[in-house]
Amino acid sequence: MNAEKLEVVHNVSLYAIVVLPILPIIGTASLPILAATVLFALIAISWFVFRSKLGQRIPERVWNLVVLSFVALSLLRVFLFDVDALDAVVQLLLVLTLIRLFGRQSVRDELQVFVLSLVTLAAATTLTDQLAFGLAFSAYVLVGTFALAVFHLRNEVQKRPKISFRGIATLNRPYASVLAAMSGAVLAASLVIFFAFPRVGLGFFAPKMRDSVQMTGFSESVELGNHGVVRDNPAVVLRVEFDRRPPETRRMHWRMMAFDRYDGRSWSRTLDERRSSLASSSRDERQAITDSAGRRALQVQRHVKGSGSLNHMQIYMEPLGTSHLPTLWPTKFVRLGSESVSVPFGPRSGWVQEDAYGDLHHTVADQVGMIFQVWAWDTGGEMSAGRKREPYLQLPQFQPRFAQLASRIAPSAAAPEAIAQGVANYLRSNYTYTTDLPEVGDSPVESFLFDAKRGHCEYFATSATLLLRQRGVPARIVNGFLGGAWNSVGGYLAVRQGDAHTWVEYVDSSGQWRMLDPTPSSAIAPPNAVVATAREYFDALKLFWSKWIIEYDLSAQLEVVRRVSSSFKPRSSHDTVERIEAPKESGWGPLTAALMSFLVAWFFGRWFVRQRRVGGLWYAAATLTLAGLDFAALHAVFDLTWAVAATGAALAGFASAWATRRKLSTAEQAWLVVEHAAAQAGYQRPQDEGPETMLKRMSHALGGSRAIDEFLTAYLRVRFAGTGDDDLLLPRAAAAAADIRRLRRSDG
Amino acid sequence: MTETVAAEKPRAWFDPPRRLTLTTPGKFFLGLTLAIGFAAINTGNNLLFLLLGMMLSLIVVSGILSEAVIKGIHATRRIGPCAAGQPTPGTIAATNTSTHAALSIELSDLEAIAIGGPQTGSVTGIKRHPWWKVWKKTQVEGAAIGGAYAIRIDAGDSLELDATYLFETRGIYRLWDFCVVTRFPFGLFEKARHMSGGLDITVFPRISEDTEWHSQLFAQFGDVISNRAGQGDEFFGLRDFREGEDARRIHWRSAARRGKPVVRETELRLHQAIEVILLHHVDRVFPDDLLQFELGIERLAGLLERLFESGNAVRLVCDDITVNLGEERARERVMSTLASVVLESGPVRVPPPSKDAGRVLVGPGRALDAVAAADLKLRFGDGL
Numbered sequence A: 001m002n003a004e005k006l007e008v009v010h011n012v013s014l015y016a017i018v019v020l021p022i023l024p025i026i027g028t029a030s031l032p033i034l035a036a037t038v039l040f041a042l043i044a045i046s047w048f049v050f051r052s053k054l055g056q057r058i059p060e061r062v063w064n065l066v067v068l069s070f071v072a073l074s075l076l077r078v079f080l081f082d083v084d085a086l087d088a089v090v091q092l093l094l095v096l097t098l099i100r101l102f103g104r105q106s107v108r109d110e111l112q113v114f115v116l117s118l119v120t121l122a123a124a125t126t127l128t129d130q131l132a133f134g135l136a137f138s139a140y141v142l143v144g145t146f147a148l149a150v151f152h153l154r155n156e157v158q159k160r161p162k163i164s165f166r167g168i169a170t171l172n173r174p175y176a177s178v179l180a181a182m183s184g185a186v187l188a189a190s191l192v193i194f195f196a197f198p199r200v201g202l203g204f205f206a207p208k209m210r211d212s213v214q215m216t217g218f219s220e221s222v223e224l225g226n227h228g229v230v231r232d233n234p235a236v237v238l239r240v241e242f243d244r245r246p247p248e249t250r251r252m253h254w255r256m257m258a259f260d261r262y263d264g265r266s267w268s269r270t271l272d273e274r275r276s277s278l279a280s281s282s283r284d285e286r287q288a289i290t291d292s293a294g295r296r297a298l299q300v301q302r303h304v305k306g307s308g309s310l311n312h313m314q315i316y317m318e319p320l321g322t323s324h325l326p327t328l329w330p331t332k333f334v335r336l337g338s339e340s341v342s343v344p345f346g347p348r349s350g351w352v353q354e355d356a357y358g359d360l361h362h363t364v365a366d367q368v369g370m371i372f373q374v375w376a377w378d379t380g381g382e383m384s385a386g387r388k389r390e391p392y393l394q395l396p397q398f399q400p401r402f403a404q405l406a407s408r409i410a411p412s413a414a415a416p417e418a419i420a421q422g423v424a425n426y427l428r429s430n431y432t433y434t435t436d437l438p439e440v441g442d443s444p445v446e447s448f449l450f451d452a453k454r455g456h457c458e459y460f461a462t463s464a465t466l467l468l469r470q471r472g473v474p475a476r477i478v479n480g481f482l483g484g485a486w487n488s489v490g491g492y493l494a495v496r497q498g499d500a501h502t503w504v505e506y507v508d509s510s511g512q513w514r515m516l517d518p519t520p521s522s523a524i525a526p527p528n529a530v531v532a533t534a535r536e537y538f539d540a541l542k543l544f545w546s547k548w549i550i551e552y553d554l555s556a557q558l559e560v561v562r563r564v565s566s567s568f569k570p571r572s573s574h575d576t577v578e579r580i581e582a583p584k585e586s587g588w589g590p591l592t593a594a595l596m597s598f599l600v601a602w603f604f605g606r607w608f609v610r611q612r613r614v615g616g617l618w619y620a621a622a623t624l625t626l627a628g629l630d631f632a633a634l635h636a637v638f639d640l641t642w643a644v645a646a647t648g649a650a651l652a653g654f655a656s657a658w659a660t661r662r663k664l665s666t667a668e669q670a671w672l673v674v675e676h677a678a679a680q681a682g683y684q685r686p687q688d689e690g691p692e693t694m695l696k697r698m699s700h701a702l703g704g705s706r707a708i709d710e711f712l713t714a715y716l717r718v719r720f721a722g723t724g725d726d727d728l729l730l731p732r733a734a735a736a737a738a739d740i741r742r743l744r745r746s747d748g
Numbered sequence B: 001m002t003e004t005v006a007a008e009k010p011r012a013w014f015d016p017p018r019r020l021t022l023t024t025p026g027k028f029f030l031g032l033t034l035a036i037g038f039a040a041i042n043t044g045n046n047l048l049f050l051l052l053g054m055m056l057s058l059i060v061v062s063g064i065l066s067e068a069v070i071k072g073i074h075a076t077r078r079i080g081p082c083a084a085g086q087p088t089p090g091t092i093a094a095t096n097t098s099t100h101a102a103l104s105i106e107l108s109d110l111e112a113i114a115i116g117g118p119q120t121g122s123v124t125g126i127k128r129h130p131w132w133k134v135w136k137k138t139q140v141e142g143a144a145i146g147g148a149y150a151i152r153i154d155a156g157d158s159l160e161l162d163a164t165y166l167f168e169t170r171g172i173y174r175l176w177d178f179c180v181v182t183r184f185p186f187g188l189f190e191k192a193r194h195m196s197g198g199l200d201i202t203v204f205p206r207i208s209e210d211t212e213w214h215s216q217l218f219a220q221f222g223d224v225i226s227n228r229a230g231q232g233d234e235f236f237g238l239r240d241f242r243e244g245e246d247a248r249r250i251h252w253r254s255a256a257r258r259g260k261p262v263v264r265e266t267e268l269r270l271h272q273a274i275e276v277i278l279l280h281h282v283d284r285v286f287p288d289d290l291l292q293f294e295l296g297i298e299r300l301a302g303l304l305e306r307l308f309e310s311g312n313a314v315r316l317v318c319d320d321i322t323v324n325l326g327e328e329r330a331r332e333r334v335m336s337t338l339a340s341v342v343l344e345s346g347p348v349r350v351p352p353p354s355k356d357a358g359r360v361l362v363g364p365g366r367a368l369d370a371v372a373a374a375d376l377k378l379r380f381g382d383g384l
Helices: A003-019 A033-051 A060-080 A085-103 A107-127 A131-159 A173-196 A400-409 A416-430 A444-452 A457-470 A529-550 A554-566 A588-610 A616-637 A640-659 A666-680 A691-701 A706-721 A726-747 B009-014 B024-043 B046-071 B211-220 B252-258 B287-310 B330-340 B365-369
Strands: A236-242 A253-259 A266-268 A286-290 A296-301 A304-317 A331-336 A352-354 A360-362 A370-384 A475-482 A485-487 A492-496 A500-507 A512-516 B002-004 B018-022 B073-079 B088-096 B102-109 B111-116 B123-125 B146-153 B158-165 B171-175 B178-182 B189-195 B198-204 B224-229 B235-240 B262-270 B274-278 B314-318 B321-324 B358-364 B376-380
Touching: A003 A033, A003 A085, A003 A107, A003 A131, A033 A085, A060 A085, A085 A107, A107 A131, A107 B024, A107 B046, A131 A173, A131 A529, A131 B046, A131 B102, A131 B146, A173 A616, A173 B046, A236 A529, A253 A500, A304 A529, A331 A352, A331 A360, A400 A416, A400 A444, A400 A457, A416 A457, A416 A500, A416 A512, A444 A457, A457 A475, A457 A500, A485 A529, A492 A529, A529 B046, A588 A616, A588 A640, A616 A640, A616 B046, A666 A691, A666 A706, A666 A726, A691 A706, A691 A726, A706 A726, A726 B073, A726 B088, A726 B158, B018 B024, B024 B046, B046 B073, B046 B102, B046 B178, B046 B189, B073 B102, B073 B158, B073 B178, B073 B189, B073 B198, B088 B102, B088 B146, B102 B158, B111 B198, B171 B330, B198 B330, B211 B287, B211 B358, B211 B376, B224 B235, B252 B262, B274 B287, B287 B314, B287 B330, B287 B358, B287 B376, B314 B330, B321 B330, B358 B365, B365 B376
Parallel strands: B274 B314, B274 B358, B358 B376
Antiparallel strands: A236 A304, A236 A492, A253 A475, A286 A296, A296 A331, A304 A370, A331 A370, A352 A360, A370 A512, A475 A500, A485 A492, A500 A512, B002 B198, B018 B189, B073 B088, B088 B158, B102 B146, B102 B178, B111 B123, B111 B171, B146 B158, B171 B198, B178 B189, B224 B262, B235 B262, B314 B321
16 A cells, blocks of 8 residues: 555544544534534535645634634623533534644644544533444444554654555555454453443532433323324333343333322322432331342332232333333332442432322432332232322212213222222223324313223223222322333343333222223234344343443442352351342352363463464454353353353463463574565475575575575574574574575566 | 674663653543543543543553564664764664564664763763653654664564664764664554664764865975876876777877877876874863864864875874774774774873874864974864
8 A cells, every 4th residue: 555545544534533423412402413414514525625735725823713713602602692511612622623624734733633533522421321422432442543553654654755665565454454453452442441440430520411312102291182192112211120031021010100180181290299208217117138139238118018029120211301210010129229339429329209199209310311120029019098088089070971981880889999890891891992092072081981982091091090089989090101022132121112101090998009900902013023123132232331331330340249259159148137038059150160161261272372373462362252252152141150250260261371381482483584484485395304404405596695504503503502692593584584585586 | 883792681670671652642642541531530421431441442452562563573783884963874674573563663773872982971862751751842852863664574574674873973882772662553652672782883073174274284295296107186298198098098189189199197296104193182171172172073084084085195193093094994993093082181192203204293282282393283273
């Protein structure tokens, strides 16, 4: 490759690293779509302006004037028009980048482009935390590493204009492969450092509130007749990881928010909104538990009853624009954060509160999305209804036929449970689920019950609640999500926007709230298999991004360390008040796996280093690749502990094989240099030909080569007589190799 | 030039095996890394940690790859005769003994210590600040003595690279810091590995043409008329061209006039033998004297160069060293003597006069004043 081509490669990679940090912030307040379009157009124009050297003709002071004007404009916008300072800074960065692209003349200007691109990427971290950033970041690492290397090479060549490219292609395929492999290594190393870097930050300066990507589907208000079609929206709002895959997930009700007052068209809340912090409940309600997986933590329990066993699940919630916390009905324990310890400070710290409706709220400051844990019972579920029942008996003004219908469905003397069952059965049998709603009149419920006879969950739940109230049973509607789809790629339950649901809670004969879902199941056509699989993969990637990148914190780091350390000793479960019996496990399984991995890696490493001329870089690359595959395979089949232990042992095995390898002596190295030159000259040494014969023959072919003769003498002395100067052997080998290559040229 | 096997072991005990210097892009990069690290720790923003991971891994990978590049390089160099202030060509033979190609490497003599001549004991060449002295405006001051650059040396391959060396001052130098240097792969850091093998090199003084000294010398020891044809500048006569002579000697204008080829002959010049005695001792050395002495040495070198060309029978005497300009490698010996001579305080020593040659004393004025009369005295500057 000549200097011109190197320049083109450099320019392309420079533009790539300019564009990549901009991609994830498109659509944010800092860079609306229209502005992004203009920006990209200007970037494209700058390519041609640079090539025609038009920008270089503009004096530097003109560019400085443009920058100063934009700074002044930004200040005005911030102080007079209340534009966010961060948005103004990002826009200033983009303008500076553009100016540098238009007017770059020297290496210094291009260095500034690199710096601006990096700062833009850093600014993007405060504007978005979506998967798009992750993809752009990965591409940036790969391309940026390549661009930096090319930038360096180009500068070295520019400094020495007399360097000719004869003979050796500077950026040929092997060189480019090395740079590409290097980019991959940097990406891998970035992730390793990311995971290993201790999260000791105190988070004194909370990040800017990101532009909330709030979901539709769930709403804090319910207004009949004004509901959008959300059933087909596949955007995932909750991802739930279970210890074991539950047999049935379709009927899981993720409860969020209850309503008590219906005004004939919409639902609202009338009870006192003051919340009580569960953490400040009486001491008896705080218990240290150990569940079946050995998790020990201080939890907060609620006045909720259920039956069966407690199942643990970890939930990753996308931003919903509400402080309500979706929990599986019936939930016993709730805890913010992931497993292990919680950091009691920082922007993501918070606690759980419970309001008068029994709804749970979180107090986390931002709305970026959050992680929490839930322990819920297998079956049953009841919650004390308290003494205040009037709000749950309120009814709007209906025509008499409504009361007649209620009387017909359930006799007045029946128990609340029987009335509820009767109402649910009646609605399920006589009405149809649809999201294609017909026109409704002033009273949507009466239109639904007596005219249309079809509607979605809000109609069913509202009608059931009002019918129950008509029969004297206190009832309310609850918003949340129903079911979800199991993601077999990631092994978790994905609850989508389309799973938004409304159901009923009523007070039973024992004064407890009980759940009732009168909505019949809908017939939703399953999506195309390919699309569904693609969605699963994409969503699993999003979960991975959220779980391991966005939410990765000190707790997660400590958890990994704790698990690894605890796996090597039998588990004990003392200091527990409520104990769920856990089987004692020894750490011999991971230990055996580690030992086996070490031995296999050691033997394989020994074989590998015996291959001639295997360099340290290749060995390291092969080792890391195999270790990565080992980790992936073990993690897929066994748990994290096994994978970490075995992979660590495998790395140790590879390292020890490398450390104990036999190193080449100076004489052997020198001989390899000469032999390599001979091979390049097209000479293959027969097995029965010794070094002396071979070198003498080559010297003879050259009409006598002093360099070859000197090397032969020195080599024989060092190699076989054990005398001579080792330091001079390699330079002599180099001189001999140069002569041997001369032999090739003269032959040619 | 001689390749010395210097005792490098004591030095190796105290010096780190590699030297690391920040480049200007490296300074920016390090500053940004610190800033992003600070921001990441204080905000707890994981995306900043991700960015920090990338930057730290670039630093780590940069260190590993630069090590891989320079580790297997072995090199030797050959340098031609050097004169102060003049770029001198040299050759560096580099071999890559590793199993992978070495990319973007520079082979340089970074520093030299003067072991003879006016700068004895001083170190010249590039000065590198350690990487952590980021407050320095540039991490590298000065320039390397000499070196060459290779874009790429394949595994097991060897290359001969053209190098250029430059010394500013005469003297004898030991090139003790021959290094393989690389800024590969990102140009953020400059890593240097010292290679064993010191090289002593003599740098001749600059040649300064001085017509005044030359005129004085020729006025005193001018050519003697021989009345014989021979080598010289003055016209002696015309004679017929003889068969077998070089046709270029024909004087064509006279040949045309006479109608036959004739040759123009010059009169043979007879040169008087001259003994140039360099005095380099004075009663006391003042700082200004050193510059005057250097200028004087350059003028003397110019004078001797003229004498070489004119073919005078000259010998240079300096202390116990006597060099006849007609003997083998005389020029190199004369220049080496001039390269290493230094102005010293002490009694002026003058060898006994020679009967067969004119006596020219060259040196500081104070030294010349202190000695007996000579045929000619050439003074180094006015104040000295």
